[in-house]
Amino acid sequence: MYPTWAAAAVAMTFVWLGMVLAISFLEAPLKFRAPGITIPLGLGIGRLVFRALNLVEAVLAVAVLVTVSAGDPSTAVVAPVVATVVLLLAQLLVVRPRLNRRSDRILAGENLPRSHEHFYYVGLEAAKAAALIALGAGLLSIG
Template sequence: MLIKTTHAPRCARALMLLIPPIWLGLIIGISFIEAPLKFTAPGITIPLGLGIGRRVFLAMNIAEVILGVLLLIALISMWRNHRRQELPNFGKMQRYSFIALILLLIKTAIIRPLLAVHTDRVLEGSFEGGSTTHYYYIGVEAILFVVLLLLMVSAIRGLIPPTAAIDGVAKNNKEASEH
């Protein structure tokens, strides 16, 4: 049961609660697990790993953009209702959402195109690999990870009742079962 947020659209609340953990799972699965392990697999050459990585990260980026758009829609929907009746923790949800969207924009519009130039050169054979751009990508991804964790915690604290309310429900249920 959600408290003090019944005026906020249910779909927007659900999106605000679901998008951060889904996005975090995507980052963990692709950036933190798949990408590093890919190059340690037997028979994977640098060009083959780069080719696979480009496709995987393109798919991940498309999924992230979709999640970002859904997050923005949820945020706008909640903001419209927040103006009428204050939502707990909405300021933090708003701040972390905007930071996540800005980081996504930086990754998509600046860093990925620069990485594409580097990987093109490696695939042509005119460059050995290893660019500082990868470190920028990793840095932005790590910051995004932390921001999404903070967004998830803020959304949970703002949209799910505190334990006192849950204890009260449990107490009422216990009393009802005794009668």
């Protein structure tokens, strides 16, 4: 029989993955193409959306950690859990504060040259999505 802890963890993992894919790789780039959306308006919307996403991600990270800890996970589960949490922490503690400082300046009316800072966030987001896929696969292989 499939363990309850693994079923709960796989559900949370794929909900988390779906949110990351939908918001980071679909909504975020498309919002700037919508008619009438200026850079400051897009940044303001993006900050609200990513603040909410990151809050939900933090809750899911804790829930997945607790759930996996309650079971008997293999390395195929533990390694991607750790990787996912480390990547999320890097986004929240290193990259997001830098992006927020820059967007604060733009929202205050400062005209800044184009930045590549967001590419760090996107790179971490892609790595996190890959880690979530690996985690889901590891959880689904539990028998």
